[in-house]
Amino acid sequence: MGRHGRDRVVLVHRLALVRLAFLLVGDQETAEDVVQDAFAAVYRRWGRLADRGQVLPYLRTTVVNGCRMVLRRRAIIGRFRGHREVPFWSAEAAALLGETRRQVFLAVRALPRRQREVLVLRFYLDLSEAEIAEVMGVSRGTVKSTASRALKVLAVNLQEER
Template sequence: MVGDDAQGLGQHSGPRPVTVEQTVERTLGHIRALDPDDRPGGNTLTLEDLYRQHRMRLVRLAVLLVDDAATAEDVVQEAFTGLYRNWSGLRDGAAAVGYLRTAVVNGSRSVLRRRKTAREYQPPHMINARSAESLAMLTAEHQAVVAALGQLPPRQREVLVLRYYGGMSEAEIAESTGISRGTVKSTASRALDALQKIIKT
């Protein structure tokens, strides 16, 4: 990890170097803070409430996964359409939010698969296609981290975005992505290693 060499030297001349994990957490936490609190309520939530409270955060989640604002909007719209169809089978607001997150992840995966098949994938570093409201308030450092995330393989990016933007635990990520908790942990570790190399270049 960055900063290991500086530990134990007994010097206090400056702050310790920031790790790549702290950098990612700071950037995605900053983007998350742009949205209102989206903690689900109880059984009184309506579909309209969920749309109003969660749509923007879900769009940003999808943007971070597919690198295109218009496509992200479509993915989220499909997720809410699916939620409407399955509304009667959901227990409460938390279950509905979980359904939406999983639907956005799966919808984003489908988009990336179609792009790969059609060979129409745009380079992830072309961040001008992202949501203007998301990036307008970001510093150059934060934008560089978002661009670096876009260069990761889809699953690695997915795990980091869900962890540090979605604020999800390993268990929640495993449930949303359909992979084991062990795979979530190892994927996150590989992703952070890869990000460190990208950011340093």
């Protein structure tokens, strides 16, 4: 599988990975940049990939790690600037998510990073606990307990908004 295989990976997985990144970083442009960087990393390593069936898990891990770097950078900049959150809600985002999911999106965005990642990987990508653990580099038990805590917080926060 040469260039054609790499191009197919981009065509098949790009949109889902951009949506994953969008849910983690909150804006379309940054999400696309993170995914582009992930594909560039795969392209650089393509000849050394022993198991091409592992490309998607590798891309997911790379995207999640890229989102973490973006969020860390934002946090550092925010400390120096008095913590101004990067605006993430736009007309494009509203069209992408739909207004009916806006409250859930905002509640998920308010969760701590690890909880947000677990829920997005579980409920958006429908990954198993084992797959999430692999992507995040944590144990299955950590995934399970983090998801449980996150769902409790979401239930409380969404109930308060009603």
